[in-house]
Amino acid sequence: MGSNLKSILITKELSMVDLSGKTLSVDAFNMLYQFLTTIRQYDGQPLTNSKGKVTSHLSGLFFRCIKLIENNIKLVFVFDGVAPDLKSKERERRKSLKEDAQKKYDLAVEQGDVELMRKYASRTVRLTTELIDEAKELIIAMGIPVIQAPSEGEAQAAYMAKIGEVYGLISQDTDGLLFESPRLIKNLSISARKKKGATYIRNEPEIVDLSENLNNLGIDIDQLIVISILCGTDFNIGGVKGIGPKNALKLVKKYGKDFDTLFSEVEWSFEYSWKIVFDTIKKMPITKDYDLKWNNINKEKIIEIMVTQNEFSHDRINSVLESVTKKQAQKGLSEFF
DSSP: OOOOOGGGOOOEEOOHHHHTTOEEEEEHHHHHHHHHHHSBOTTSOBOBOTTOOBOHHHHHHHHHHHHHHHTTOEEEEEEOOSOOGGGHHHHHHHHHHHHHHHHHHHHHHHHTOHHHHHHHHGGGOOOOHHHHHHHHHHHHHTTOOEEEOSSOHHHHHHHHHHTTSSSEEEOSSSHHHHTTOSEEEEOOOSOSEEEETTEEEEOOOEEEEHHHHHHHHTOOHHHHHHHHHHHOBTTBTTOSTTOOHHHHHHHHHHHTTOHHHHHHHSOOOSSSOHHHHHHHHHTOOOOOOOOOOOOOOOHHHHHIIIIIITOOOHHHHHHHHHHHHHHHHHHOHHHHO
């Protein structure tokens, strides 16, 4: 959803050991975009098989999920449904940016500029229906439940955390906090390092605790939503001009719960009321009709998807599967998780 609250939030490092035995919901689209953006070849193009089919998402999903399973972490993947009407402008904006990036990438190819190719290639990422279906098939083969949200996946994933069915939500965005996920887990990757420019920096898992942050800021959840609206969300792109998280916090502290007066004092330039944005976030549709059931890893199906269909190394995939399925057999599925 695009809220930018990082500068006012308390974030703490944690380890895989801290999450052992926990169940976490995953904002599937967020994670898939992450894989498609970062798992790329030297020239910025995604991984593909010999037929030109993109496989970056499958590589990321397989190796990250297996690592988390080996660390005794249970996963539930939640996929987006129908986007709210207010998100149409943001979708148009993203489409325009991708088209512009594609033109710049094509020009970089003509010029043989590998640096620019890398720069613009990741900005052209599109998550197609085919990629989503392939991801679901692999996730299910790994024994992990897939939940279809009626609207925003983060709202559904946050709801499951809010009612205690999962410990927290895995996402690189802070939007899950607005949907009242008690905990947000970030940087839950395979490597403890990530590339930034020409160097590598630490990439330890982090946790954002909603209650701790609300208490620290001296606000409630509705005020946190208002701060996000002031700064800008996918439903009011850019927010109120000149207002960032720290200034938004000051305004909320000044006006308390008198949001009408607050928004009458700022330069709200959107053709619809702030209340519509607030209600869109606050009343995001979720479903209670889902089944949380984990199964043993289907080794044969994974080999079919990863090796037969998409040409990953049989030895590598099989070696990873042998290790994790052996542990499952020794401990039993319930104990393993």
